[in-house]
Amino acid sequence: MxxxxxxxxxxxxxxxxxxxxxxxxxxxxxxxxxxxxxxxxxxxxxxxxxxxxxxxxxxxxxxxxxxxxxxxxxxxxxxxxxxxxxxxxxxxxxxxxxxxxxxxxxxxPGNREAYLDFLAVTQTLPIEDNCIIMDTGGASTELILVKEKKVSDLISLPIGSVNISQEFSLGNNIAASDLFKAMTFVEKKITDINWLFDAHKAQLVVLGGSNRTLAKIARRQQNSDKLPSLHGYKLKSEDAFDIFADLVDLNQAQREKIPGLAKTRADVIIGGLIPISLILRTLHIPEILFSNNGLREGALLDYLDSAYQFSRPR
Structure with missing residues (x-):
């Protein structure tokens, strides 16, 4: 053992x-x-x-x-x-x-992080043959384009919930000018990736603390006695936009009271949700699929494959 x-x-x-x-x-x-x-x-x-x-x-x-x-x-x-x-x-x-x-x-390196995300998602969720995987962390965002269930392209961008929020003053009361500058900055980073547009209207699978928080808020809004599992949970893009818009209107203290949003994340959630909002809008993606598995699960799967000469089934 x-x-x-x-x-x-x-x-x-x-x-x-x-x-x-x-x-x-x-x-x-x-x-x-x-x-x-x-x-x-x-x-x-x-x-x-x-x-x-x-x-x-x-x-x-x-x-x-x-x-x-x-x-x-x-x-x-x-x-x-x-x-x-x-x-x-x-x-x-x-x-x-x-x-x-x-x-x-x-x-x-960022590409290794992205690949481990790919392993975790593709071996634990019933994804479509062609999709885009997105992991938004505190200081980076990984994007993986999947074609025929294999990695086609991947990239790690040096933008995440903490550095976006701090650089553009999105922690407490949010000025429209600061939000505009932040979204313009991130949009330039995203739209500079030529291969990303191959994912137009494709399935979007997301992970990372900020993206999972979006799912947690949405599940709480359902007023269900039993919350659906976050792993495999689906959310329409329109509902994600509504949640993001509601959060932008609040200050940090008010965001701390939102069910599903951890108090420790209230000052960085706006910056954390900007990348996914822009991906949804730019690629016209109708729905989000959430993964609760990421780097740690991918590292385990990779280790099993090398040490025990097999990969885990879905």
Whole structure:
């Protein structure tokens, strides 16, 4: 029995999944943890990781270590994404993590992050042969064009919920001019991708904290006693636009009271929903399919394929 630990150090949150794998490759997920550390907070144009976010991250990593250090036969795959990838003080940060926690983080490139998203989505959801997959994080957005259920093109853009919100002052009361500037900036990034237009009216599969928050808000609005599963949940584009418009009208304190929207995400949700809003509008996509699986699940599937010579079925 092996305990496979995946730590996903993102720009907004840090997550850990522990899966027990038996000799035949059967999986039992035993732990799923998440801490909002906002590592990319106030990085600014100089792209320097700041002291307070670093300390929050180290504290979260310490709590994770307290859990997996008690297990036997542990294999750790620690992956750092956009915030660390972009940081000018990346080497110093990784050295500090190694010294304090004892873990060597792999800083994965954006295309690797996108590919792991692809694995997680295509092997756990009944997607159409041709679709577009979108992962919006705190400091990056990954887009994967799928044709005949294979990767056709992929890209990682250095824009996400935290850096968009902070750069364009979208945290509290939102000025129309700031929102316009933010959407124009992101639209230029998106429309500069020529192959993206091959996904016109295609199926859109989304993941990432901001996009999942959209689903959580929509599910709560259904007033259902039993919320439908987020993994595989569908939402019409018109309903997504309505939710986005309602959120823009609110200040941070008011957004914190919205069912389905975590208080820790209330100051970055507007920036986080701009990319998906523009993708929906630019590509005329009628409906969104949500995935609860992403990088961590993709890393597990990739490990199973290499270590046990097989991939998991859908």
């Amino acid at each position: 092996e305990n496979f630990v995946v730590i996903d150090l993102g720009s907004n949150s840090i997550r850990m999944t522990i899966s027990q794998i038996n000799d035949k490759g059967a999986i039992n997920v035993t732990h799923q943890l998440k801490e909002m550390v906002r590592l990319s907070e106030n990085m600014g144009s100089k792209k320097i990781l700041q002291k307070e976010p670093i300390e929050r991250t180290l504290k979260a990593l310490t709590s994770f270590k307290d859990i997996y250090s008690k297990l036997k036969n542990v294999k750790i795959e620690a992956l750092a994404t956009a915030a660390v990838r972009q940081a000018k003080n990346q080497a110093e940060f990784l050295k500090l993590v190694k010294k304090r926690i004892g873990v060597d983080f792999e800083v994965i």
